[in-house]
């Protein structure tokens with residue numbers, strides 16, 4: 001029986017995929033060339049030691065499918081049952097499977113570990129949506145998944161997200177609706193910064209192998225046609 005917090009993430013996000021997503025794609029839906037392939041330049045060399053890749057918070061599975069072309073086994077996990085339904089109904093390679101699961105659910109994390117051992121974990125735009133009081137525990141769960149040989153790559157909306165939207169909002173053509181829908185349907189994004197990534201993940205023998213700032217591509221355009229790029233931070237974490 002899931003606890004209330006675990007049920008909350010799944011419930012909020014399921015509403016998003018059932019209502020908002022059904023009416024048009026999410027703003028973070030971009031081709032793999034503009035997302036995971038760009039990230040691959042950082043995580044590629046570190047993901048060599050183990051064969052299974054977990055795409056946590058995989059949404060409708062676009063990044064998972066791309067990862068399936070690069071790694072022996074990929075598991076896309078999302079808290080929202082509707083997102084997983086959409087992912088499962090889409091064409092996907094046989095080495096990619098999708099399942100419902102919550103990153104903050106310790107029992108689920110233990111089950112994954114028992115099934116697959118040490119894994120590489122890819123996470124795009126998920127931690128920034130996790131409530132502050134849950135983040136330390138969630139970070140511990142992620143480290144448990146990578147174990148001794150795996151690595152974790154995450155790229156997350158930066159802490160300056162609200163200022164960015166506020167200052168840029170006058171130039172946006174279609175952003176207000178798309179952003180409002182995301183903000184209303186889900187838990188609002190709180191952002192993450194580089195010092196928080198270090199504080200959450202540099203424990204026991206785990207270290208930050210790479211860290212930096214960049215951006216997350218979206219499918220939104222400024223009035224002049226320029227693509228909206230959300231400020232982001234990334235980190236690559238592994239043992240020793």
Ligand SMILES: C[S@@+](CC[C@H](N)C(=O)[O-])C[C@H]1O[C@@H](n2cnc3c(N)ncnc32)[C@H](O)[C@@H]1O
Pocket residue numbers: 009013014028029056057058059060062063077078079080083101102103104123124125126129130
């Ligand atoms: C901003 S979307 C990013 C989707 C995907 N990673 C991408 O980049 O296309 C965040 C995703 O994280 C999922 N999510 C949020 N909280 C979660 C949790 N606690 N456990 C698992 N998935 C979660 C949501 O359902 C949603 O699909």
